[in-house]
Amino acid sequence: MKTLTKAEQQKISPQSAVEMLKRGNERFINNLKVNRNFLQQVDETADGQNPFAVIISCMDSRTSPELIFDQGLGDIFSIRIAGNVINEDILGSSEFGCKVVGAKVILVLGHTACGAVKGAIANVELGHLHFITHKIQRTIPGIKKAYPLINDHDLCQKVTVENVRKSIEDIKSQSSILADMVLKGEIKIVGAMYDVASGKVEFLDESPSSSLDYKTTTAEPVHA
Numbered sequence: 001m002k003t004l005t006k007a008e009q010q011k012i013s014p015q016s017a018v019e020m021l022k023r024g025n026e027r028f029i030n031n032l033k034v035n036r037n038f039l040q041q042v043d044e045t046a047d048g049q050n051p052f053a054v055i056i057s058c059m060d061s062r063t064s065p066e067l068i069f070d071q072g073l074g075d076i077f078s079i080r081i082a083g084n085v086i087n088e089d090i091l092g093s094s095e096f097g098c099k100v101v102g103a104k105v106i107l108v109l110g111h112t113a114c115g116a117v118k119g120a121i122a123n124v125e126l127g128h129l130h131f132i133t134h135k136i137q138r139t140i141p142g143i144k145k146a147y148p149l150i151n152d153h154d155l156c157q158k159v160t161v162e163n164v165r166k167s168i169e170d171i172k173s174q175s176s177i178l179a180d181m182v183l184k185g186e187i188k189i190v191g192a193m194y195d196v197a198s199g200k201v202e203f204l205d206e207s208p209s210s211s212l213d214y215k216t217t218t219a220e221p222v223h224a
């Protein structure tokens with residue numbers, strides 16, 4: 001499979017970019033990975049890159065975006081940080097990816113059994129971790145209010161989904177460049193959840209009212 005040329009990248013619509021990621025994950029979970037010649041891709045990308053997506057995902061070792069979306073060299077900008085939270089550096093990187101290099105979609109990807117989310121729920125304090133956990137903790141009061149009897153596992157799942165939505169809100173409210181590109185239809189910003197037990201990525205409904213209804217079949221107990 002060849003890497004994208006500038007002309008090919010620019011022909012991709014934001015929705016097509018989302019579909020390309022969905023198809024990549026379908027290949028991944030069916031073990032139908034595209035047979036790539038990475039050395040050839042090194043040659044093809046030596047003079048430049050035209051990635052179609054920016055993926056902001058957790059640093060979790062099980063969630064590598066190039067693997068779970070079956071992408072090659074030069075296909076995606078991969079921004080990784082514990083708990084897929086947003087900060088100024090990540091905003092700047094995303095602005096560069098979309099405004100300067102022409103990526104068509106920003107995907108914020110959360111995942112099941114996220115240690116950063118568990119740490120936020122357990123209020124773990126360690127060194128600089130609070131910069132991350134405090135961002136995730138913004139979601140907890142609303143969920144506990146809506147679901148006073150929620151168990152630990154479901155709380156973890158719902159906080160993870162809401163944290164993805166908060167990150168998307170942060171991008172739109174803090175980056176006028178990216179918010180403007182969304183308004184003009186030049187890019188989409190979408191959220192998704194990766195299930196570490198199945199390898200499947202589930203894209204979140206774009207209507208905020210459905211955000212608390214996300215469920216997975218994972219029954220993993222919560223350990224902070």
Ligand SMILES: [Zn+2]
Pocket residue numbers: 058059060082083111113114115116117
């Ligand atoms: Zn994580």
